[in-house]
Amino acid sequence: MATIDSQQHTRPALADRAVPRWQRYVPGHHWKNAHDEFEGAKIGMWLFLTTEVLLFAGLFVAYAVFRMKYPEAFINGSHYLDWRFGFINTCVLLLSSFTVAWSVRNAQLDERDKLVRNLFISVVCGGVFLAIKFIFEYGPKWAEGKRPGSLFSYPNAENAYEPIWWGVYYGATAIHAAHVVIGMALLTWVMVGAMKGKYGPKHYTSVENVGLYWHLVDLIWIFLFPLLYLIH
Amino acid sequence: MKINDFAVALGLMIVAFFAAFVSGMDYFHWSWMGGDAAWESGRGTDDLYIFIWQFCVFWFVWLMGFVGYFAIKYRRRRGVAPERSPSHHTMLELAWSVIPTIFLVIIFFWGFWGYMDKVVAEGNAEEISLRAWKWQWEMTYPNGQTSLISGEMSDGQVQPYPIFVVPEDYPVKLRMTSDDVIHSFWVPDLRQKFDVFPNRYTSYAFRMDPLSEADKQNTEDMFPGGFRDHRVFCAEYCGDMHAEMAAILRVVSRTDYLSFLDTGGFIPDSPVAFGEKLYTTKGCVACHSIDGAPNTGPTWLNAYGYDVPLASGGTVPYDANYIRESILVPAAKIHAGYPNQMVSYQGRVTDEELDAMIAYIQSLSDRGPQPLSAEGEEGADGETTEGVAPEGEAPAGEGEDAAPAEIEEESNA
Amino acid sequence: MTTVDPQSLPAEGHGHHDEGSYLTPRGGLWSTIWDWATTIDHKKIGVMYLFAILFMFFLGGVAAIAVRLELWEPVRVAADGTVTGQLFQLPGAGVAENNGLYNRIFTLHGAIMVFMVIVPSIPASLGNFLLPIVLGAKDVAFPRLNLLSWYIYLFGSVFAVSSILFGGVETGWTFYTPYSTTTDADHWRVVAMIMGVFILGFSSILTGLNFIVTVHKLRAPGMGWFDLPLLVWALYASAVIQVLATPVIGITMLLLLFERLFQIGIFDPALGGDPVLYQHFFWFYSHPVVYIMILPAFGVISEMIAVHSHKRIFGYRAIAFSSLGITAVSFLVWGHHMFTSEGEVAAAVFSALTFLVAIPTAIKVFNWIATLYKGSIALNTPMLYTLAFLFLFSIGGLTGLPLGALATDLHLHDSYFVVAHFHYVMMGGTIIAMIGAIHHWWPKMFGRMYNEFWGMMGCVLVFVGFNVTFFSQFLLGTRGMPRRYATYTDDFQFLHQVSTVGSWILLAGFLVHLFSLTASLFIGRKAPPNPWGGLTMEWETESPPTTHNFHDDPVATHGPYDFDDVVPPHCDPADYPKPAPLPEGTKAH
Ligand code: HEA
Numbered sequence A: 001m002a003t004i005d006s007q008q009h010t011r012p013a014l015a016d017r018a019v020p021r022w023q024r025y026v027p028g029h030h031w032k033n034a035h036d037e038f039e040g041a042k043i044g045m046w047l048f049l050t051t052e053v054l055l056f057a058g059l060f061v062a063y064a065v066f067r068m069k070y071p072e073a074f075i076n077g078s079h080y081l082d083w084r085f086g087f088i089n090t091c092v093l094l095l096s097s098f099t100v101a102w103s104v105r106n107a108q109l110d111e112r113d114k115l116v117r118n119l120f121i122s123v124v125c126g127g128v129f130l131a132i133k134f135i136f137e138y139g140p141k142w143a144e145g146k147r148p149g150s151l152f153s154y155p156n157a158e159n160a161y162e163p164i165w166w167g168v169y170y171g172a173t174a175i176h177a178a179h180v181v182i183g184m185a186l187l188t189w190v191m192v193g194a195m196k197g198k199y200g201p202k203h204y205t206s207v208e209n210v211g212l213y214w215h216l217v218d219l220i221w222i223f224l225f226p227l228l229y230l231i232h
Numbered sequence B: 001m002k003i004n005d006f007a008v009a010l011g012l013m014i015v016a017f018f019a020a021f022v023s024g025m026d027y028f029h030w031s032w033m034g035g036d037a038a039w040e041s042g043r044g045t046d047d048l049y050i051f052i053w054q055f056c057v058f059w060f061v062w063l064m065g066f067v068g069y070f071a072i073k074y075r076r077r078r079g080v081a082p083e084r085s086p087s088h089h090t091m092l093e094l095a096w097s098v099i100p101t102i103f104l105v106i107i108f109f110w111g112f113w114g115y116m117d118k119v120v121a122e123g124n125a126e127e128i129s130l131r132a133w134k135w136q137w138e139m140t141y142p143n144g145q146t147s148l149i150s151g152e153m154s155d156g157q158v159q160p161y162p163i164f165v166v167p168e169d170y171p172v173k174l175r176m177t178s179d180d181v182i183h184s185f186w187v188p189d190l191r192q193k194f195d196v197f198p199n200r201y202t203s204y205a206f207r208m209d210p211l212s213e214a215d216k217q218n219t220e221d222m223f224p225g226g227f228r229d230h231r232v233f234c235a236e237y238c239g240d241m242h243a244e245m246a247a248i249l250r251v252v253s254r255t256d257y258l259s260f261l262d263t264g265g266f267i268p269d270s271p272v273a274f275g276e277k278l279y280t281t282k283g284c285v286a287c288h289s290i291d292g293a294p295n296t297g298p299t300w301l302n303a304y305g306y307d308v309p310l311a312s313g314g315t316v317p318y319d320a321n322y323i324r325e326s327i328l329v330p331a332a333k334i335h336a337g338y339p340n341q342m343v344s345y346q347g348r349v350t351d352e353e354l355d356a357m358i359a360y361i362q363s364l365s366d367r368g369p370q371p372l373s374a375e376g377e378e379g380a381d382g383e384t385t386e387g388v389a390p391e392g393e394a395p396a397g398e399g400e401d402a403a404p405a406e407i408e409e410e411s412n413a
Numbered sequence C: 001m002t003t004v005d006p007q008s009l010p011a012e013g014h015g016h017h018d019e020g021s022y023l024t025p026r027g028g029l030w031s032t033i034w035d036w037a038t039t040i041d042h043k044k045i046g047v048m049y050l051f052a053i054l055f056m057f058f059l060g061g062v063a064a065i066a067v068r069l070e071l072w073e074p075v076r077v078a079a080d081g082t083v084t085g086q087l088f089q090l091p092g093a094g095v096a097e098n099n100g101l102y103n104r105i106f107t108l109h110g111a112i113m114v115f116m117v118i119v120p121s122i123p124a125s126l127g128n129f130l131l132p133i134v135l136g137a138k139d140v141a142f143p144r145l146n147l148l149s150w151y152i153y154l155f156g157s158v159f160a161v162s163s164i165l166f167g168g169v170e171t172g173w174t175f176y177t178p179y180s181t182t183t184d185a186d187h188w189r190v191v192a193m194i195m196g197v198f199i200l201g202f203s204s205i206l207t208g209l210n211f212i213v214t215v216h217k218l219r220a221p222g223m224g225w226f227d228l229p230l231l232v233w234a235l236y237a238s239a240v241i242q243v244l245a246t247p248v249i250g251i252t253m254l255l256l257l258f259e260r261l262f263q264i265g266i267f268d269p270a271l272g273g274d275p276v277l278y279q280h281f282f283w284f285y286s287h288p289v290v291y292i293m294i295l296p297a298f299g300v301i302s303e304m305i306a307v308h309s310h311k312r313i314f315g316y317r318a319i320a321f322s323s324l325g326i327t328a329v330s331f332l333v334w335g336h337h338m339f340t341s342e343g344e345v346a347a348a349v350f351s352a353l354t355f356l357v358a359i360p361t362a363i364k365v366f367n368w369i370a371t372l373y374k375g376s377i378a379l380n381t382p383m384l385y386t387l388a389f390l391f392l393f394s395i396g397g398l399t400g401l402p403l404g405a406l407a408t409d410l411h412l413h414d415s416y417f418v419v420a421h422f423h424y425v426m427m428g429g430t431i432i433a434m435i436g437a438i439h440h441w442w443p444k445m446f447g448r449m450y451n452e453f454w455g456m457m458g459c460v461l462v463f464v465g466f467n468v469t470f471f472s473q474f475l476l477g478t479r480g481m482p483r484r485y486a487t488y489t490d491d492f493q494f495l496h497q498v499s500t501v502g503s504w505i506l507l508a509g510f511l512v513h514l515f516s517l518t519a520s521l522f523i524g525r526k527a528p529p530n531p532w533g534g535l536t537m538e539w540e541t542e543s544p545p546t547t548h549n550f551h552d553d554p555v556a557t558h559g560p561y562d563f564d565d566v567v568p569p570h571c572d573p574a575d576y577p578k579p580a581p582l583p584e585g586t587k588a589h
């Protein structure tokens, strides 16, 4: 990527190891200043989050359509789910959202250790979420034959359309789980950067944006949880 | 604008009007459609099409007239400065937004009425079931007769195609479903198509124009009263042989139609009779009465065609899809006042059996379809025909000019 | 790219040192290639997109020629079993398999043309190149993201094209279920194609997102929203659709993939799923996408028509706002592709809304034509293309009306009338505008003038060939020829042959362009910075622009269309005389 950066923008404090990296940060050459760049990145992130919401909107529409068509199957379906796991997972994600929000604050206050710690807790929460999902929910259900579509083989089904319910359930939660995985990867990346001192009061764009992403992942779960587990 | 600009605009407009006028002539109708539509509503479609075409010609000629005129008149000349002119003109801009809108509203309503004409079947139509699969069609008539298959393969034919015999000048409604993927039933001469789905019924209604004198000369052993053929295409892409999924829609006289139903081939059992058998063999009789008597489940007498009050509130029409669903997924829509007790027949009934059940339940209702019977009187307020498919009381068709079959009143139960 | 003389900088006497144009090679061959492959310069990315898209257009065009050849004759089986009229006859294969081959070809044609050519066409190539420059910026907001979206585009295209190499896909570009989830036992090709479309969606989203932020945050000082060139408004409007509609195709393709791989049942009627739901999902994206295709074309047309008639654009605000109007309404009309499969109420609502969307488009057409009035119209290749656009797009758009009217659509749906309609709008609209725009900005991009005579020759051939190819298809459609048919009844043959001949003329026209543009890179006259007398900012910098677009940070001092009052930069005032001043007391608009 040498084309542009190498030619311009001398970085005055580059050699000065004593100065933390975030203080040495220079905005992209095409930005007027770091503030504009930060704002731009934030608008970009919000737009991206909009696309994510629309992506999930497709799933919610599918949910609504089939719920209307096959209410019995969906009521049975939500009885198969144990709301306690869903609830624990909701709490886990809420906690992680809290630590993520806190970590943004940490970056603004230049509290590097707390920043790393909070990010770490968030990643761990993501892991716990996935563990609960896979070990206590997907695993046993799959083994019992509660699977989507034509993979369905649960012998005690009460309604012919339960495979569709499982199709919606797995479709929605798996895509959400994929977002959790991506979010964890991003948080880890930010955490590593934080350890190296990349983020501080004057530059914390990535902390902010990854944080926004993580809140979205959380938010979508907050919609999925009642729709799938609670509404009878 | 100077006066001579107005003159040019006006002149171009007159040219455009003239062009639009000319393009309304029969020659253009023929060029576009290759011939007349074969029923009333199709002719309405053609009228709308020609109206839109004239509308488009008008705007297109007028606008392109301006483009051509400006491109020549104002072409660049070295060193000559253009004149100033306004770059914005509120009245003009309003006019060219509002005037087209008015026309578009007209086109919309016209299109909508024509559409309703096509989707809403006339009451008491002859209802024929149509099944599609990769890559063939088959019709089953109310008495169980199925459609013909074109005879020996002539040169050029890639696969045999079915021939659908339908009566002239009588409302017909096809109840269509597919065994595999989506197909679409298109008769270009009827100017309409509807998709055929694997998991539901859709319908296709029409009333064929009577046979013309020339058609009546066009006879064949099976159709002494003459016939007229229209093409049928599958219009929804369905795989390798999509392009070969054709058929012939053959319009015949009413008498020929009835005798075709009688003799046209092997009759297994009419769906109604078959459905009556299933009523006992499948055990429906245990819960559903056919005489209106109360039982565990709702009665079938005069059920079809009415609205069903639902346990969950609201109503749904008691139609073919409702019957199908209630057999396959009984819990989906519970009739108010009855327990949710019925077991699903998913996997325990075939499509033919479903068809038969539908026909049977229809036959028990005074709102059921009214098959074309020899009396040829449609619109006769739908008295039940007691589940009996029209028997062959029709006088055998007697050559060309046979007056519309004249008939004694069929007794109703 | 190394063919272009890097030293073609006009000595315009800016204070800076000579940076060289963005095309100047950096070192030897390999380091130049590496430089391009890792560049975050929006101009290089735009140029790479341009060539990739033209290559894809060529591939799609080859498929189109094959489609037309196969339709030269209907498929017939003679009494002795010999088959005629099939373009390809695989040894040992029957009529069905060989027809299946045709189905693969048109599917690939449609999929390539839509997902790999026309959706990215103008925004990703010309838009990327021009957007920052006309805003007076050094780059798009997120240059690295831009590079990423280019690689995503490449990656997705490789996926999709690999499905060709392994034998092709025969689902149609619409992938209707349950056909697309059940066809073809060895399904990896279908999966690859669906994956490809899913991936390409991300590229489109990222480009759109980048453009929106760029327009919001990187305008030159002094450039308000109503000083933006209309190209920017158009790119902005289409970027909004890209961002809002594309995620829906993403989820649709994902669910389709699940359906295909695991039969999760959502779209499968056998399990109680709903194929019509798939259609709603698909068109919820694929209708707005047609405006992603056409809005940028509207943008370049607005630029070209103003510059080449040297006239302030008529009704600036009306054009700008109608772009936003189209964006808004575009999300409400998807159901007009499903009149034969949805319920009556939906059909009526969607039909009404469809007519609503025709109005803002009509407003644009009226404004463009009014711009010509009292202009100084230069009839060169870009302008010929602009006029061709007005002609062809009007036909395409007007034939949308009988499709939007319910009664007539029941007849025309899935017939060749639809095929003709969408070629008139996509090819006659977007592609024609794009080829014109390539000529318009070619001198800016590569610093060379193409040969005007051959440019105009190509344009005439394309125009004639296009009408011959596709007008005949309107007639085929109304007379009852269904689309996606490998064969037909005899009475359609004449019109099909006319259409096929037309496709050869088209091919000839494009080849002329290919040669004339290629030749210009080698032997073309050096381009001046402002060959057409344009006023937007790209004409202020040299041709080709320097790495950083401008030597100094530019400031907007006049509007993009102030032709009456400003002598275009770098131009001889004698070539562009100003109109007489207004008489006392009158007010300019
Ligand atoms: C660039 C892409 C593009 C554009 C811009 C459009 C524009 C329009 N389209 Fe088109 N359309 C497609 C691409 C596009 N379409 C494609 C790809 C398909 C088929 C997909 C498939 O099935 O494979 C399709 C199919 C399609 C259908 C479905 C047909 C069917 O399958 O049954 C319909 C129905 O309403 C429709 C309508 C319209 C309308 C009303 C417009 C309007 O926006 C047009 C507005 C323009 C004008 C009106 C002309 C210009 C104005 C004037 C000349 C001024 C005078 C005009 C008036 C006074 C009105 N289109």
Ligand code: HEA
Binding pocket: C054, C057, C058, C060, C061, C062, C064, C065, C067, C068, C106, C107, C109, C110, C111, C113, C114, C117, C118, C171, C172, C173, C174, C419, C423, C426, C427, C431, C435, C469, C483, C484, C485, C486, C499, C503, C506, C507, C510, C511, C513, C514, C517
């Ligand atoms: C952008 C969109 C686009 C474009 C440009 C085209 C271009 C063409 N299309 Fe295509 N077409 C579609 C989109 C497009 N099409 C879609 C979406 C479908 C529906 C598919 C489906 O049903 O699933 C379709 C379907 C379709 C059919 C119907 C098939 C059927 O239903 O059975 C036909 C039939 O004639 C056809 C023909 C053509 C022809 C002759 C061209 C010609 O105009 C092509 C001419 C181009 C060339 C010959 C290439 C030459 C290029 C070069 C030499 C390089 C260029 C270099 C420079 C200019 C520098 N197309």
Ligand code: CUA
Binding pocket: B135, B182, B183, B184, B234, B235, B236, B237, B238, B239, B242, B243, B245
């Ligand atoms: Cu059946 Cu196409």
Ligand SMILES: [Cu+2]
Binding pocket: C286, C287, C290, C333, C334, C336, C337
């Ligand atoms: Cu559309």
